[in-house]
Amino acid sequence: METHREWLSSLLLLCVLPSLYGYPFRPPLDLDVTPRTTIYFTGLLGGRRFRGSSMNYSLLVLEDGPGVLYVGARGALFALQASDISSASPKTIDWEASEEQMNQCLNKGKDSKTECYNHIRFLQRFNSTHLYTCGTHAFSPLCTYIDEREFRFSSGFEEGREKCPYDPTKGYTGLLIDQQMYTASQYEFRSFPDIRRNYPNPTLKTEEAPTQWLQDADFVGSALVRESLSSSVGDDDKIFFFFTEKSEELTPYFSNNRVARVARVCKRDRGGLLTLQKKWTSFLKARLVCSLPDYEFHFNVLRSVFYLEASSPQDSVFYAYSVLEIQWAFEGPYMESKVDSGSKWTQYTGKVPEPRPGSCITDELRERGINSSINLPDDVLHFVRRHPLMYRQILPQERRPLLLKRNVDYTKIAALHVTGADGRIYHMLFIGTDEGWLQRAVKVKDHLHIIEELQLFEEPQPVESIVISEKQRSVYVGSHTAVVQLPLCTCSRYSSCFDCVMARDPFCAWDGLECVMVTSNHSRANLTQDMFNGMVGCERASADDQVLRRSRSVMAGDDVLLQCELSSNLATPEWTLGGQHLQGYGLDSGFRIGTDGLLVIGAQTYQSGEYCCLALENGVHVPVVVYSLTIRQEVPLRPTQPPLTTENNWTSPQSNSYPTSLSPRFEFLSVRNMETMYLSLIAILGGLCLVLTVILLYVGFCLQGRGGKYSLRAEKKRVAHMELNTISNNCNGSARDGLLQVVPGEAATSPNKEPLPPAPPLPAPNSEHEFINGFSATLPSVLRKMNGNSYVLLRQSDGDTVSPLYYSFTEELSRILEKRKHTLLCSKPDESSV
Template sequence: MRRSAEMQGARTSAVPLLLLSCCVCAAAGYPFRTPLDLDVTPRITVLSSGLQGCRRFQSSAVNYSTMLLEADSERLYVGARGAAYALNASDISASSALSIEWEASPDQKRQCLLKGKDNKTECFNHIRFLQRFNSTHFYMCGTHAFRPLCAYIEEERFVMSSQPEEGRDKCPYGPTTGYTALIIDQQMYTATQYEFRSFPDIRRNSPSPTLKTEDAPTRWLNEADFVGSALVRDSLGSSTGDDDKIYFFFTEKSQEQTTTYSHSRVARVARVCKGDRGGRLTLQKRWTSFLKARLTCSLHEYDFHFNMLRSVFLMPGRTPQDTLFYGIFGLEWKNVKASAVCRFSLSDIQEAFQGPYMENQDSGSKWKEYTGKIPEPRPGTCITDALRARGINVSTSLPDDVLDFVRRHPLMSQQVQPSDRRPLLFRRTTDYTHMAVQMIQGLDGQKYHVLYMGTDEGWLHKAVEVEGQLHIIEELQIFEEPQPVNNLLISAKQMSVYVGSPSGVVQLPLSNCRRYASCYDCIFARDPHCAWNGAQCVDVMTHVDRSALIQDIQHGRKGCENTQEDIVVRSRAVRVGDDVLLQCELSSNLATPLWTQDGSELQGYGLNSGFRTGTDGLLIIEARQDQSGLYTCYAVENSIKVAIITYNITIRMDLPPPPPVEPTEDFYTLPTPTEHPSSERPLPPPPAPVLPHSELLSTRNMEAMYLSLITILGGLCVVLTVVLVYVGFCLRVGHRGKYSLRAAAAAYPNSKRHNKNRKQHRNSSQMELKTISSHCNGNGVCNGVSKQRNGGIQDGGFLQIVPGEAYPSPNKEPPPPAPPLPPTPQLPSPECDFPNGLSATLPSVLRRMNGNSYVLLRQSDSENTSSSCYSFAEELNRILEKRKHTQLLPRPDESSV
């Protein structure tokens, strides 16, 4: 036993060492070192029950993933599984919604099942594309149970204007395949994996000539997963006669060879020219302007590399060169949740496309930077005025050597770095899925970008970009049941953000300034939509005269110096020795509490200070008279102290104790703080009955009492074990009939209660002690605690200890039920004491101890006691001798000892 105890102690002491070593290893390795300056905490957390101005749309359909906002018509068009909807953009929950039911036929669903697809998710018509085609019609495409179809939609009546047409070159087969598409001047540009076993491709489908990417001898796309696309009209105001360009964003398998680090997948940006017509002989019906480059979103100082691109948003500028792209990136490991937000400028992307190329002379090796001669005109460029002057008016006029170079060199060597050379935001435990960005001008004249980011668990984060870093203003729980955000759209006209999800569509206001009740709360938020007008926090967009409004987005701490804040004052009278909790709720996650007593800051909260502080308030432990005074709670945020609440605490010795409350159960609570209502306002009664204060029930005395009880109980258990082993041995030798303690509990009248309590404590691995009282009436109900006499417990309070059987292992069948037992003999009276001063009776509540035996500590019923006295061993032997002849079990349950 000593050796096992030493081994157990060694294992126990090794646990902290193991944890420490794991922490050291994690701190030194990727990806667990955290850049604290970028791991931003949302300032305000709003649960779904606290959302204001929230409108929802739900129907029998699911998977609302495609959305199109028409600001002029004030309609929001939504594509779901098997249906499309036209909603009122000002209130999507209005009953004026129009719908088109478009589900796959039963025959098509059967063919989908024959292909081995899932009949719960894939064998349906998921709407993947819905955009405007011209001034009167929309164009819509769906997977149609792995046979894509497309159709024209009449805008006015919102009905199909023609029969569906083949869509396998325009829409993916599956509902989760990466996909992006645009209609530009009635030409459709798509990027996805179209057919079931085809390679990913970027195509222009209609009208002719149709173009696509090259597969041989050099494959331009390598297992690409597309997330977005955007049109940049470079031709507007261009001095060189440049062409418009379409940019595609995706993640693909890596092709580069580098000595710094390697990843299996990387983020990419590719571009094609809108006026591309392919080559005459070389690259016929292929893009002649296709180029791609790598997007990097990394924290090099922490060795963090985010390679998986999840979402992208184009933010137009005053000129095409001022265009910005915001992207959400994730880690390559699926079991690690983390997200980063990076911002890229169009000028940096164009610079990468003007840099050196990569080449792959041998298809089996990695790509390296090309150092040879580059033909003229530069491969991959659009048709410009300079080329037109040389007689090259379309791409079909380009020389073959240029087109052959394009075929073999689609990848650029230079990587596109973020605008600030690092992410704007990093979140460890969050997976962002989609985002939308709005630009708004603050009261300081600067323009700020406000980002709305949806998560995979149904939350919406609102953040503002300030000097290259994001400040998360708030996080909103949109759905009670976790589900990913499938799409995000912003309407400045409706002042709303629309969120698509698997279960429905949600409309939320862009801001809710009334949520901030004070001036400092409004300023600390740093929300460009909100400002303080002297009385309340208001929306800036609704005010024409903004001269009297206060706002500080840059720092979030200026403007409220001369405002008067109302402070709640409460008075309480407390008895000496009680514990008192002074509550102080902070609405901001970025604020820290600061407590003062009579104007002086409380210094330290050690074990002997008498105070404990936490997020819920200040706890005064065993209050003393010198702790009376004014306690004020401050919220410290952005280096500014703001008073929240003040308590006037009076600690007195002459306060009467509360009247005794008769308990309703056998369990007693430890002493709770007693707070007397002040003269200003009544306080509710204490929530639970309390024990009168006494020196005996102090913390130190209670610990000594518990240790003594545990020691005594251990000795009794040893005696009981020896007796049971001896009796079991005698029964094995002398009698063929055996006994089982399982029937002991069944013999008692309130056995159901025993079994219930035994089930409640089945998972307990320790012995429990309860407060015991000798004040019991004739019905066995205790009215109070035991009286103290000379520092001890009055005679009559006792412990009851009995053995019980362990639960059988799962692989053994339970024994047959025992026959009814004869009436239970009279139990020994409480006056029969053991040498240690404790009395014993048989149990009525069982506790599991050490996995295979049970003990009970509770008060006996006086009506079941008698005056006859027996020793513990005699009483136990007498009862077992009487019961052992009535059991029919062939073999005793050894685990019950």
């Protein structure tokens, strides 16, 4: 089913909908949630990393009490300090498959790079002193015990084929509950999927005939719900398993589609006496439905599940299905299928035997002499065998997806309760993607607000596990190459009141001076936080303190870009000139408003003034940057005055008065030297053109088969040597390798003339706030105007981080040049441009 990379992910136990052949699904734009901020790898705050000698850090087990994070990887286990996973030397157990076992795996036709290793698939606490672990062991699973204090194997190895799958890629989930092991997977090569209790006796499994309970199931998670606590009917605890399997229902859409399921069994189930002997007597399953209202699209593939436990089971959530809704489905009508006719499953309308099939043992049944599943009547057990599927479908809490995101493949989810400054409890979610991003989101009312997305790894790789520690205030993420520890929040990232409040992070609030963690303040009366709207509580005066102020001074007729980068992806830029709102989109309007700034086209003196860029978010305008733009008709000449008698012959750069005379450093700017300077420049350029012409001739030889290094030699008294090296030393290199490197040699001079004077240095800007032709000299990659007639695109190396917004005006400038190229070029040689 997963035939396209471009699919829509839905956050309800991370269900996903693959695109159909030729019909990729497109949701309404208002449902495609955008993260408020994007934090790249280089901008992460407070992150710590662990990377051992192994790979595939896919299994994380956190024990908050002792402060230990256990990690299961490929061929190794680790015990890390939860407070700082990068500190000290971690405790390590190397557990590789033997060479003999790896050779046997290879002889079975398995992959030597992935499958023929020992992948740790199970690691949980067994008792107060020991852990229990299982690994694939090169397609021959083994299990063993670990001494917690010494962190070493404390016993011999046990056969693991009933507890752990052979294949490291098979869906698998397992729990150790009161020293009983519950697992679900497709264990062996040709076996059917199975849910088992395999330690200790009695062992139980699912039925395979005459009705197969599981249809090519792929398991993603499991959880224990202790319904026996404070139960008024003496009910039993239940274990829930989540998976995706082939559809058995008769539907008008996709008859062979896969569907999301939840199954449950009773913890004290002991199987039947004769019927369903060593089989579950309490196994029932139901369909999980996640769909868009008014759209015939369902999200059917489960990727991850997280049990967010509350004070009572009825208030707990399998994000985002409530336990109460699941209980309601298992108490409803059954489905039936006529095995002989091969028809699809339909609702069962016949008589249901007593006691209710699939139910756990309660006080009422004990009073009737049914103390365990062994005492259940045969007609009840026969009914359970043929009717494992429930008719009612389980809908999410909001009756629609909580989060929709196009072109993102979610892989893992974790959640926790957070108390905001208003005293309300919010659900905070951490969602991992297949490209190594982590999204921090909060449920507000009936939808999800993504606070930020964090790039955890330089190289894209799936997030394979997420665990949260409230004690350490950390979230831990496991992937193919490393384990990452991040703080639950980084309130210090928000530098202003508006930024802090608009983030709508339940961990953070504004205390009047800075953005702080809510839990760090004993009194919350002075904290500002607006979780529902993200707009109330900040005064405009506080915003003005954060405004950047810059100056621009350009010649009339120039085009100037006033840059305005917004920190929030949800904000839109708006501009004012002298307090008046600007709206300009055409060339005739005199300016163009883009996502990264304001472009003043062919600036005129009347366009001088104070330009302000404001970020509009949640209905609030927040000033970001103010430009004082001065447009001059001509270059001002400095007045001539008698020379100063002081030691220095120019004034302070901060002074508004002009110096009485030019220093020797700036003498070349005098009017009488301008003509000489331009003629010298023209002569230099002419010489360069001649040299480049000769170079191109030699490059022509290169294209005909000559490669490697080239040299130009002039057999005269003074030799000019110039090497042109291709980066690859191969003329037939790729386009990327076809760059030339100039290696300067000894410069040549004419025997009859003096050497040409060097080009004069460029004058330094007046201050750090001055810019050349309206552009900052520090911008990483921006179109810069040269003498009013042409533009040069300055390109950084590939390693530099460049905002994609910088290129939004490239097309616009091209059109401007096309329009002006016949009017701006001048015949006078001293006004031409490079």
